[in-house]
Amino acid sequence: MAALVVVMLLAWFNGRTKAVASAGAHPSTLHSLPGYSGTYLAIWSVLPAFILLALFGLFGDLLLNLQIRHSLPADIRALPAEQVELFMRNARALAFGGTASETSAALQEAARAYASLSRTSNFVVIGAVILLTIGGFLFARGRIGKNFRARNHVEAVIFGVLVVCSAIAILTTLGIVLSLLTESLRFFSEINTLDFLFGLKWSPQTALRADQVGQSGSFGAVPLFAGTFLITFIAMVVAAPVGLYSAIYLSEYAKPATRRIVKPILEILAGVPTVVYGFFALLTIGPFIRHAAEAVGLSAQTQSALSAGLVMGIMIIPFVSSLSDDVINAVPQALRDGSYAMGATQAETVRNVVFPAALPGIMGALLLAISRAIGETMIVVMAAGQSANLTANPLEPVTTVTVQIVTLLTGDQEFDSAKTLSAFALGLVLFIITLGLNIISLRVVRKYRERYD
Amino acid sequence: MDTSVSPATQTTDTQTAQQAPKVQARKVNVFYGNKQALFDVNLDIPDRSVTSFIGPSGCGKSTFLRCINRMNDTIDICRVEGDILLDGKDVYARDVDPVILRASVGMVFQKPNPFPKSIFDNVAYGPRIHGLASNPEELSEIVETSLRRAGLWTEVADRLDEPGTGLSGGQQQRLVIARAIAVRPEVILMDEPCSALDPIATARIEELIDDLRNNYCIIMVTHSMAQAARVSQHTAFFHLGKLVEAGPTEQIFTNPNDKRTQDYITGRFG
Ligand SMILES: Nc1ncnc2c1ncn2[C@@H]1O[C@H](COP(=O)(O)OP(=O)(O)O)[C@@H](O)[C@H]1O
Numbered sequence: 001m002a003a004l005v006v007v008m009l010l011a012w013f014n015g016r017t018k019a020v021a022s023a024g025a026h027p028s029t030l031h032s033l034p035g036y037s038g039t040y041l042a043i044w045s046v047l048p049a050f051i052l053l054a055l056f057g058l059f060g061d062l063l064l065n066l067q068i069r070h071s072l073p074a075d076i077r078a079l080p081a082e083q084v085e086l087f088m089r090n091a092r093a094l095a096f097g098g099t100a101s102e103t104s105a106a107l108q109e110a111a112r113a114y115a116s117l118s119r120t121s122n123f124v125v126i127g128a129v130i131l132l133t134i135g136g137f138l139f140a141r142g143r144i145g146k147n148f149r150a151r152n153h154v155e156a157v158i159f160g161v162l163v164v165c166s167a168i169a170i171l172t173t174l175g176i177v178l179s180l181l182t183e184s185l186r187f188f189s190e191i192n193t194l195d196f197l198f199g200l201k202w203s204p205q206t207a208l209r210a211d212q213v214g215q216s217g218s219f220g221a222v223p224l225f226a227g228t229f230l231i232t233f234i235a236m237v238v239a240a241p242v243g244l245y246s247a248i249y250l251s252e253y254a255k256p257a258t259r260r261i262v263k264p265i266l267e268i269l270a271g272v273p274t275v276v277y278g279f280f281a282l283l284t285i286g287p288f289i290r291h292a293a294e295a296v297g298l299s300a301q302t303q304s305a306l307s308a309g310l311v312m313g314i315m316i317i318p319f320v321s322s323l324s325d326d327v328i329n330a331v332p333q334a335l336r337d338g339s340y341a342m343g344a345t346q347a348e349t350v351r352n353v354v355f356p357a358a359l360p361g362i363m364g365a366l367l368l369a370i371s372r373a374i375g376e377t378m379i380v381v382m383a384a385g386q387s388a389n390l391t392a393n394p395l396e397p398v399t400t401v402t403v404q405i406v407t408l409l410t411g412d413q414e415f416d417s418a419k420t421l422s423a424f425a426l427g428l429v430l431f432i433i434t435l436g437l438n439i440i441s442l443r444v445v446r447k448y449r450e451r452y453d
Numbered sequence: 454m455d456t457s458v459s460p461a462t463q464t465t466d467t468q469t470a471q472q473a474p475k476v477q478a479r480k481v482n483v484f485y486g487n488k489q490a491l492f493d494v495n496l497d498i499p500d501r502s503v504t505s506f507i508g509p510s511g512c513g514k515s516t517f518l519r520c521i522n523r524m525n526d527t528i529d530i531c532r533v534e535g536d537i538l539l540d541g542k543d544v545y546a547r548d549v550d551p552v553i554l555r556a557s558v559g560m561v562f563q564k565p566n567p568f569p570k571s572i573f574d575n576v577a578y579g580p581r582i583h584g585l586a587s588n589p590e591e592l593s594e595i596v597e598t599s600l601r602r603a604g605l606w607t608e609v610a611d612r613l614d615e616p617g618t619g620l621s622g623g624q625q626q627r628l629v630i631a632r633a634i635a636v637r638p639e640v641i642l643m644d645e646p647c648s649a650l651d652p653i654a655t656a657r658i659e660e661l662i663d664d665l666r667n668n669y670c671i672i673m674v675t676h677s678m679a680q681a682a683r684v685s686q687h688t689a690f691f692h693l694g695k696l697v698e699a700g701p702t703e704q705i706f707t708n709p710n711d712k713r714t715q716d717y718i719t720g721r722f723g
Pocket residue numbers: 485490508509510511512513514515516517528
C-alpha cells in the first residue's frame with residue numbers, strides 16, 4: 001500500500017516534468033495543465049495494479065479453496081458437504097498456523113498443498129502487480145506529450161470513480177434488502193404469512209423442549225404495528241403543531257435577536273440522548289399521567305403509550321421546527337412584500353402566501369419526523385413497556401416493532417429459530433412501510449411543486 | 454376626501470393639470486438606522502397621469518416610493534419623518550391603518566412576484582382578504598375585469614387554474630398588475646416594472662401603463678431615460694437622497710433647470 005503511494009507521487013512528478021519538457025519554452029501551448037499529465041501518469045501506474053490487488057483480496061481465497069478442493073482424494077470428496085467443509089477448515093488452520101480439531105495424513109497433505117499454493121499465488125500476484133505498475137507507467141508516459149489530452153482522460157477516470165462510489169451506496173442498500181428478504185423468507189416458510197401480518201397475538205417464545213407448556217409461540221404482528229402507530233400518532237399530535245407554530249414564530253415574528261437565542265435552544269432538544277428522554281418519560285411523565293388519570297377515575301399504569309408518545313413528541317419538535325423554519329425562511333421575501341403591498345396583514349400573509357409556498361418542505365419535515373418516530377426505540381422500551389397489547393387506549397402499555405426487534409435479537413438464541421427470524425420479518429415490513437411513506441411523501445411534494453413553481 | 458376625483462369618471466390630460474395633486478410629500482426625511490436615505494423631499498404628484506422617478510442607483514427612488522404605501526414600515530430599521538398626503542390626508546397619521554392604505558395604493562415590484570397559486574387565486578387574493586366580493590360570481594367578475602384591464606385576459610382565459618408562476622416573465626408582470634388593480638386602488642406604484650423583462654414584454658407593459666393612466670395615478674421608478682420619456686407626463690429627478698428637480702417630462706428632458714439633471718439625462722454620469 002505504502003509502496004503504491006510512493007509510486008503514485010513519483011509518477012505524478014515524472015508525468016508533470018515530462019509534459020512541461022514536451023512543451024519546451026512555451027508551457028501555455030500544452031493542451032492540458034502539466035498537473036493533469038502527472039495525475040494521468042499516476043493513475044495509470046497505480047490503478048490497474050490496485051484493481052488487481054483488490055480482486056485478489058476479494059476472490060483469491062475462494063479460488064484457492066476451490067483449487068484445493070478439486071485436488072482432494074476421492075474418498076474425502078465423497079463425504080457429506082458439512083464434513084468436507086470441516087476438513088477444509090482444518091486444512092486451512094494447519095496451513096496457516098491455527099489449531100485444527102483433528103489431524104490425519106490426508107489433512108496434512110491438503111494443508112501442505114494449501115500452503116504452497118498460497119505462497120505461489122502470492123508471488124504471482126506480486127509479480128503481476130509490479131509488471132502492471134511498470135507497464136502502466138511506461139504506456140502512459142509514452143502517451144504524454146504536447147498535444148495529449150490528459151485533462152479529458154483524467155476527468156473520465158474521476159467520472160468512473162464517482163459512478164463506482166454511488167454504485168457502492170446502492171449495492172449496499174440492495175444487499176441489506178436482500179438479506180432482509182432471504183431471512184424473512186426463511187421465517188415465512190415456518191410461519192404462515194397471513195398469520196404474521198394479521199394475527200392479533202404476539203408472544204414469540206417458542207417451546208425449547210417438547211414438554212414445556214404454554215409456550216406455543218404466536219407471531220401475530222398486528223399489536224406491534226398498532227403500538228407503533230399509536231405512539232407515532234400521539235407523538236405527531238404533539239410535535240406537528242408545536243413544531244410548526246414555533247417555526248412560524250421564529251421565522252416570521254421573532255426579532256433577529258430572539259431568534260438567535262431561541263433557535264439553538266430548540267436545537268439542543270435534538271441533541272439530548274434518547275435514553276435521557278426515556279427516563280424522563282419513565283420517572284416524571286409516566287407517574288404524572290398515572291396520578292392524573294386516577295384523579296379523574298381512570299386506571300392507568302406508569303408505562304403507557306401516552307407517556308412514550310408525549311415524550312417522543314417533545315423529542316421530535318426540533319426536527320419539525322428547525323426544518324420548517326429553514327423552509328419558511330427560504331420563501332422569497334418578494335412574495336411577502338407582494339402580499340403586504342396588497343394590504344394583507346402579517347397573519348394573512350403567513351397563512352395565505354408563506355405557508356402554502358413552504359408546504360412541500362413542511363410536508364417533508366413532517367414525514368421525516370414520522371419516520372424518526374417510527375424508528376425510535378429507546379424511549380418506547382423505557383416508557384411504554386414491552387407487553388404486546390392490542391389496544392387503542394393510550395393509557396395502557398404497548399410495544400412497538402423496533403422494541404420487539406431489539407428484544408428478539410439480544411437474547412441468547414439460536415440464530416435460526418423462528419423467534420430470531422421473526423425480527424427480520426418485522427424489519428422487512430417496517431422497511432416496506434417507511435419506503436411506502438417516502439414514496440407517498442415524494443409524490444405529494446412533487447404535486448405541490450408542480451403547482452407552485 | 455376630494456370627491457371630485459372618483460375613479461369612475463374619465464378625464465382628459467388638460468383637466469388633470471389643474472386638479473389638486475393626488476399625492477403630496479412635505480419635508481420627507483427617511484433614515485435606515487443612522488444613515489439618512491432621503492433629505493427634505495417636497496413633491497406634488499398629479500392624479501390620472503404617469504409620474505416617473507429617475508436618478509442613479511441608490512439615490513432613494515425606491516425608498517421614496519415605499520413611503521407612499523408605507524411599505525417601509527415592514528423594514529425594522531427604517532424611520533420616516535415628514536408628511537405624505539394622499540388626497541390631502543396624511544398617510545402617516547396615527548389613525549391610518551397601513552393595511553387599509555395599501556389597498557388603495559397598490560404596488561408592482563421590479564421582479565414579477567406572483568404567488569405560488571393559480572392565476573385566478575392570484576388576482577382574487579386582494580378581493581378575498583378585503584372582502585370585496587359577496588359571492589363567487591362577483592369574485593369571478595372582478596378577476597375577469599382586472600385581467601382584461603391588465604391586457605392578460607385573452608392569453609389566460611382558458612387556463613385560470615394553472616399556476617401563475619408558469620407564465621412568462623412579461624405575463625407574470627401583467628398578472629401582478631392585474632392583482633394590484635383587483636383591489637381598486639387609486640394609486641399604483643411601480644418600482645422598475647420592466648427591468649427584468651425583454652424588449653417586447655417591456656413594450657406591452659408600457660402600453661398597459663399608458664392605458665391605466667386614464668383611471669389611476671401611476672408612479673413609476675425607471676432606469677431607462679427613454680421609457681420615462683415615452684410613458685410619463687411628469688418626471689422627478691433624485692440625486693444622493695435629494696429631489697433635484699421635478700416637472701413635466703418634456704421640460705425635464707429638453708430644458709432642465711439643474712446642471713445635475715442635465716448631466717444625468719445626457720448620460721454624463723449614471
Ligand atoms: N432595507 C434597507 N436597509 C438599509 N439601507 C437601505 C435599505 N434599502 C435601501 N437602503 C439604502 O438607502 C439608499 C437608497 O436606496 P434605494 O431607495 O433602494 O435607492 P434606488 O431605488 O434609488 O436605487 C441606499 O443608500 C441604500 O443603501
